[in-house]
Amino acid sequence: MAINQTQLVDLLTQYRRENWCGIQTPEWQTRIVASMAQESEPAILSRIAPYSGLPRDPLILDLGSGVGNFVVACRKRGLRAFGVEPDRIGHGSSLSSLQIAARRLDSAAFAAATGEQLPFADATTW
Numbered sequence: 001m002a003i004n005q006t007q008l009v010d011l012l013t014q015y016r017r018e019n020w021c022g023i024q025t026p027e028w029q030t031r032i033v034a035s036m037a038q039e040s041e042p043a044i045l046s047r048i049a050p051y052s053g054l055p056r057d058p059l060i061l062d063l064g065s066g067v068g069n070f071v072v073a074c075r076k077r078g079l080r081a082f083g084v085e086p087d088r089i090g091h092g093s094s095l096s097s098l099q100i101a102a103r104r105l106d107s108a109a110f111a112a113a114t115g116e117q118l119p120f121a122d123a124t125t126w
Contacts, residue, residue: 003103009037011100012067018093036067054079063115068101071109083110084118 003011016029024032058079062070065083074081087098101110113119 002106005037008100008104009033011095011103012036015067015093015095015097015100018095036069061118065101065110067097068104068110071101072104075105075109081109084113084115085110086114087112 012033013029016024016033020029060071060074060079060081062074062081062083065071065085068083071081071083083101085098085101087096098110098112102108111119
């Protein structure tokens with residue numbers, strides 16, 4: 001079952017504290033968490049919608065998907081979207097961005113990988 005908004009904020013707060021301590025002030029971490037947890041779709045979706053010319057049943061791959069905002073927004077619009085995240089920032093901590101992303105959806109929509117080494121066969125259509 002996908003997590004709710006409160007759980008998302010809690011996970012993002014934990015992630016920022018564990019992985020960004022000493023890099024960002026607690027005040028900036030709070031601002032970033034609030035921004036990341038917004039219910040609204042990422043601005044990119046509204047900007048590309050009039051120009052996208054997507055095929056009838058598009059397959060979207062988000063390289064560097066982070067905590068999954070773009071993939072979640074696409075899925076809410078009924079698009080088949082998947083995210084790939086190297087997940088190096090959270091390596092060695094108890095929580096990573098990829099773990100948060102995976103908890104946001106009820107399906108296997110995310111993979112740990114880089115764009116240069118995708119974990120999919122050529123011409124994958126899911």
